[in-house]
Structure formats: structure tokens, C-alpha cells
Amino acid sequence: MAGQNDDVSRRIHAVQWRDDGIFAVKFSGGQVAAETAPTELVGMLEPFSVVEYQPWHRRLIFKFLDGYGFECELGTAKDPSPIRGRPVVYLDQNQWSTLSKSLFAPQRVSDTECLAAVRLLKMAEAGDIILPLSSAHLSETGA
Structure with a gap:
């Protein structure tokens, strides 16, 4: 019986990389195994x-240095x-730009667009809702 509980507690809850260069595996029982991430x-x-x-949640989470991020x-x-x-709401590149401006430069969009963008983001x-994001969107929206 103890062996079965050990197996359950060793299930991987999350695999995480942090900007301090640590690569960690978090187990559902609370244990963490960590080491320096490969270059x-x-x-x-x-x-x-x-x-x-x-x-277990089939989720991939990205957080940027500025605190913003997204989940897949x-x-x-x-x-x-x-x-x-x-x-599923498919957005053209110009709508992704409006969403981005509403977050980072709200003075560059009208009040109506900003309210709609914030509502959509929430x-x-x-x-x-699902806002599918493609690599083309990322490359065109990013600097």
C-alpha cells in the first residue's frame, strides 16, 4: 500500500524553467527536483x-519579464x-495590435476600442473564449 502512495506522490505536477537559470520538476506530493538549466x-x-x-492540466504557461504572459x-x-x-474568436493582425496597444499604450486607441479590447482580454x-494565437501573430506584433 505504501508503494502505491509513493507512486502517486511522484507524479509530475509541473516542469518549470525560471530566468534565474534553474530548471525544476515539481511533484504532486510537494517534492521539487532542480538543477541548472542547459545553456x-x-x-x-x-x-x-x-x-x-x-x-495533468495539459497547460503550458509563459510569463514575460514585465509580468504579462499567456497560457496554451x-x-x-x-x-x-x-x-x-x-x-473561438479569430483575430486579424490589426485586432491583435489593438489588444496590445490597449494594454501597453491605451492613449493610442479610442476609449471605445480600449473598453472592447479589455473586455475581450478578460x-x-x-x-x-479562445483567442488562437499563431507564430505569425507573435512575430508581427513583437518588436
């Missing part, structure tokens, strides 16, 4: 303060797109 990983993740993978919900082989009845953050 290649540090270079790839340089813009982020934290990148965390939560396998990962599908499975049987359910590659975990929509679960939520609306809905996405709450998980009420």
Missing part, C-alpha cells in the same frame, strides 16, 4: 521570466483541440 534552453527562453508545463491549452491525440463548447483570461 541551449536558457537562450531559447530568454524573453521569459517563467515557462511552466503542467502535464494542449490537446490530446483523441481531442487535439480542447474547445469544450467555448467560442473573457480570454477567464477561459470563457
